[in-house]
Structures are given as structure tokens and as C-alpha cells.
Amino acid sequence: MTTTLITGANKGLGHETARRLVAAGHTVYVGSRDPERGRRAAEQLGARLVVLDVTDDASVAAAAKTVEAAGGLDVLINNAGIEGRGPGGKVYGAAEVTGDAMRTLFETNVFGVVRVTHAFLPLLEASANPVVVNVSSSVGSLAMVSETGTPQSQYPAVAYPTSKTAVNMITVKFAKAFPHFRVNAVEPGYTATDLNGNTGTQTVEEGAEIIVKMAQVGPDGPTGGFFDVSGPQPW
Template sequence: MTTTLITGANKGLGFETARRLVAAGHTVFMGSRDPERGRHAAQELGARAVVIDVTDDASVAAAAKTVEAGGGLDVLINNAGVEGRGEGNSVIGAADVTGDMMRELFETNVFGVVRVTHAFLPLLQKSAAPVVVNLSSGLASLARITEPATPSHAYPGVAYPASKTAVNMITVQYAKAFPGIRINAVEPGYTATDLNGNTGTQTVEQGAEIIVRMARIGRDGPTGGFFDATGPVPW
């Protein structure tokens, strides 16, 4: 039996990923900051709820103990993230972004990934086929965002793309450090979720496809890569 933890799983891509993995036979811990919402979501899918705030060391440590008591961990999906939009759901561009805004967003998107991964590494290293999936974005691709012909080029925000580019580097460095763990970053695509005010152009079912696929790779699967539903994404 494969045991999986998904952060930020009570809605959106995390919820759909949990639904698909439960259906595939995984024991799924659905991580959520809000205990009540997390419990309700887990009950709906037949999963297990665990309270985890990726910005809080004590919360992450407590979640690790809960998962350990539940039998250990095989797959970690670092899904929790924020985009940090402004008034009227507008993207905050270069003229208005501040250091404090960047710090707040990086606390979840970047430091949260490191905090959670660090806490769960001891459990993953005990698994026969450990996997880590980090949620990235097409906006993290320097190749795409600097190419005028791509949709990414038009995105005016600074903080979110920078945070996801950092996630890509974290993914590569962890994959090099832990060759026994399959560690990859994924780009789910522009999916309609609360993160972007439901402005995305595809469904959560479509967006979760690459997350689920990479969560289920075997010991001989790729590691240190960046993938979307069609294959490798340029860095």
C-alpha cells in the first residue's frame, strides 16, 4: 500500500489529486491548515485528514509525527501555494511589488517546500520507492517567460514566477542530494482554482493529470526534472 501526503489538499488541484490517488489505491493524508475543512474533504474522499500549515515549523513537525504514526510515507506532494494577487484579483506587477510581498509569498511557496520536505525526509528514506512532487508553474520557465511568442511572456507578476523558479532549483538540488528518491517539479497548466481567482482556462481534472502521473512513477522513473502533461518543460 502506497501512502501519500498532499499539502493544501482540501480544495482545487490538491483535492482532485487526492481523489484520483485514493481511487488508485493510495492511502492519502490530505493536508490542510483548517482542521474542519480538512476533515470534511477527507471524509468525502475516504482519505485521512492531517492539519499542516507549511509556514509553521511546529505544525509541520506535528504533521510528520501523525503521518509516521499512521505507518510512514512513500509519496510527498508539495501542493500548497499562493499567487498573491491584489485588489480586484489583479496580478501585482513590477512597479508595485514590495519586499514584504515577496517575503510573504516565498514563505509558503519556497520556504514551505523546504520546511515540509526536510521534516518528511526521514520517513521517505524508509520507503522502498519514495517520490516527491513539487508543484511548479510554466511561469517558472525562464526559457518560456523570456520568449515573446509564449503566453508566459505576457504575465506581469514578479513574486509568483520567482518563487516557482526557486522551487525548480530546490527540486534539482534535492534530486542530486537524494538519488534514491524520485524528486520532480510539475507544471499543471493554467487551471481554474482559488489561487488565480478561478481565471484558469482548464479544469482541475486536466491540471491534476501530471501531478498524479508523477506521483505514481516507479523506482526507475525520472528525477530532477520539470514536466507538464505533454513531457519535459524547458528550464
């Protein structure tokens, strides 16, 4: 049986991904920094709770020990993320963004991905089919943001897109370093979740589709790529 850990899985895309993978027969760990919310989600989903704050080294290390003691890990989904909106849902453009704002987003969206992946590498290396899925965004695509008239080019924020560009590079580097893994970044689309104040135009069911698909790739599947439901996306 495939064992999967999803960070930030007590709500939103992580919760829906967990639901779908439990239905597909995975043993799923719901990673949640809030123990009570995580417990409720895990009970509802028929999953297991692991308390996990991606910004905290000790929390991540403890989570890795918990999963190791229970038998190991096959699939890691780095889903936890923040957008960094201000009061009234304001996003901060180039004239307003600060170093502190960038640091806050990178701590979760970038350093958190590396922190968690590094901690779980020994367990993934012991798997017969190790898979890593990094939840990214098309607003982190240099090609799409640079193209005039695309929705991505109209998004004014700086910190969130930059963090997702970094996630894409992390994906490529880990895929090259671990060629026996399947490591991919995914673009769920503009999904209505707490991350964006539920302003997204898709449901979580639609958004989770590509995450669920890439979590189930086999040893002959793609690696080092960036995908949405329609296929490969430009970097």
C-alpha cells in the same frame, strides 16, 4: 500500499489529486491548515486528515509525527501555494511589487516546500520507493518567460513566477542529493482554482493529470525534471 501526503489538499488541484490517488489505491493524507475544511474533504474523499500549515514549523513537525505514528510515507506532493493577487484580482508587476509581498509568497511557495520536505525526509528515506512531486508553474521557467510572444512572457507578476523558479531549483538540488528518490517538478497548466480567482482555462481534472502521473513513478522513473502533460519542459 503506497502512502501519500498532499499539502493544501482540501480544495482545488490538491483535492482532485487526492481523489485520483485514493481511487488508484493510495492511502492519502489530506494536508489542510483549516481543520474543519480538511475534515470535510478527507471524509468526502475517503482519505485521512492531517492538520498542516506549511508556514509553521510546529505544525509541520506535528504532522510528520502523526504520519510516522501511522506507518510512514512514500509520496510527498508539495501542492500548497498562493499567487498573491491584490484587490479585484490585481497582480503586481515590477513597478509595484514590494519586498514584503515577495516574502509572503516565498514563505508558503518556497520555504514551505523546504520546511515540509525536510520534516518528512526520514520517513521518505525509509520507503522502498520515495517520491516527491513539487507543484511548480511554467511562469517560473526562465526559458519560456524570456521567449517573446509566449503566454508565460505576458504574465506581469514578479513574486509568483520567482517563487516557482526557486521551486524548480529546489527540485534539482534535492534530486541530486537523494538519487534513490524520484523528485520532480510539475506544471499543471492554467487551471481554474481559488489561487487565480478561478480564471484558469482548464478544469482541475485536467490540471491534476501530471501531478497524479508523477506521483506514481517507479524507481526507474525520471528524477530532477520539470514536466507537464506533454513531457519535459524547459527550465
